[in-house]
Amino acid sequence: MNIRGIFVLMSGFLCVACGGGGGGGGGSAQPPPPPPPTVTLDDRVRSMIAAQGLTGDPTAGRDLPSIDEPLAQLGKLLFFSKSLSGGFDTACASCHHPALGGGDGLALPVGTGAVDPDVLGPGRMRPDGLPNVGRHSQSIFNVALYDDGMFWDLRVESLGKEDGQNGTNSGIRTPDSLPDNPDLSLPANTNLVAAQARFPVTVPEEMLGNFLQGADGDAVRQRLAERIGDYGAGAGEIPNNNWLPEFQTAFASSLPADQLITFDNIALALGEYQRSLIFVDNPWKAYVEGDNNAIGAQAKEGALLFFGDTEPGVSCGQCHGGDFFTDESMTVTGFPQLGPGKGDGANGDHDFGREQQTADVNDRFAFRTPTMLNLAATAPYSHSGAYSLIDAIGHYFIPDVTFDANFSGGSVCSVAQFADHPDCDTLYPGLVANSESAFDRVIELRNSDPAKTFPDLAFSPPSDAPLLLEFVDALTDPCTLDRACLAPWIPDPSEDPDGNQLNAVDGDGNPL
Ligand code: HEC
Ligand code: HEC
The missing domain is CATH 1.10.760.10 (Cytochrome c-like domain)
Incomplete structure (x- = not known):
């Protein structure tokens, strides 16, 4: 008999002892007490659930976007756009595809410089056959449910860590701010997911490549916004650029590109797309x-x-x-x-x-x-x-x-x-x-x-x-695990705003 067997036996024994206690007063003959109720496996699990205070639903009380909302729809297009990478070869989805569990299906990511940039999962590689990023890609599923911070090392971190707020309440520390200090360049009430979205584009191995070597993070973000918005130094960089109407619809605004297509708004939309990826019905x-x-x-x-x-x-x-x-x-x-x-x-x-x-x-x-x-x-x-x-x-x-x-x-x-x-x-x-x-x-x-x-x-x-x-x-x-169920979060090739959409395939060339 294994140890658990002994435990089961012991708790059964103790329960019999409990159930039998408490009687015995008075001398007259009493009907025999009813047999103690059997404690079923479900009883035990349900009392554990009660003791742990579980409800089954980690989304309760949270303000979460739906993928049908205009901002999340814009975020979807941006998340799958290689235009956000320096060399037009990597999108956020290159390492976080919904059909790959919101990650990349690899031990370690292959970011920029992939032999075939549109291949994801096993088969994605650089010419040397090695990954160029040192940590496993986290899933973007349910990122709206984190309150303390983003990343394996929490380097985008809520200062107050309030429950249920996804970091919106008390300032967020990022790699751009000092320890324990808020990143003051973030718009007010930014959530952790939007704050996180400012960083992958600035990392050479992940998305930036050799573009703008030596430029600081803000200069990179500004330049990418100008590219998407077709203004300033980025004007003309995307020959077939249809992003402005997408932003005007998403923000219900008629502002011109240089006011509407800012990196803050790009990050907000990327965040709302990711925050709509809620999968808790298990x-x-x-x-x-x-x-x-x-x-x-x-x-x-x-x-x-x-x-x-x-x-x-x-x-x-x-x-x-x-x-x-x-x-x-x-x-x-x-x-x-x-x-x-x-x-x-x-x-x-x-x-x-x-x-x-x-x-x-x-x-x-x-x-x-x-x-x-x-x-x-x-x-x-x-x-x-x-x-x-x-x-x-x-x-x-x-x-x-x-x-x-x-x-x-x-x-x-x-x-x-x-x-x-x-x-x-x-x-x-x-x-x-x-x-x-x-x-x-x-x-x-x-x-x-x-x-x-x-x-x-x-x-x-x-x-x-x-x-x-x-x-x-x-x-x-x-x-x-169901491609058809995930379809709302994966853009159709016909939705491509500028010819740089990542329409990913697996190592055998099958669409993801
Ligand atoms: C080259 C692969 C790669 C690309 C491209 C990439 N990521 Fe990531 N992502 C990662 C890795 C690796 C981590 C974990 C890094 C760490 O903890 O140091 C991560 C972490 C995250 C997290 C944190 C999740 C959590 O549970 O804390 C979010 C959110 C995220 N990425 C969103 C994005 C967005 C948005 C983009 C595009 C702007 C993007 N990523 C581009 C590889 C990538
Ligand atoms: C002291 C805290 C702690 C305890 C206790 C603990 N874990 Fe973990 N678990 C972690 C941390 C932290 C990681 C991530 C570590 C890393 O990636 O290096 C992790 C990672 C994992 C992973 C990988 C998840 C992923 O997405 O990569 C699994 C599976 C897991 N734990 C299961 C368990 C099981 C089963 C038990 C009980 C036997 C357990 N853990 C107990 C803290 C804990």
């Missing part, structure tokens, strides 16, 4: 709302484990709690460090995570806790895209075994993105040492600050990980 939500048949018995067992009800040690909900399955905390899990890195460590191939923002060594290897919603659509996982879903879960139980099974001797040949690379055995020489140093930090924190990491789960029953996988699988909205 089987677990239906279950929480009352349908006992919405998920299977294993997923229910997995839910109890996840929230620490059956084995308190396995409390994934400690960080991935609540209806959005994240408290947005900056915590350390020591997932492998794969790829070119973010310039940290002796060889520049490490990624110190949150420490990059705070310069505080105590924040080393901390990353923003991701949501568990829609993971079936957003593979691969973690800040470096190193793992499949079962391996990401396995990491919490048997980190070393999981690591060796994927990266024995430091080889990345088992990662689909690198499998065909002739040097995949030796591509990232820092992989083993860097990953070990990140995991060592987990062990340190277990002694010094256990709330910032996860406990040692090595002695949990082997059946735990599959149950957790069943549960996590019930957190995916089927729409995210």
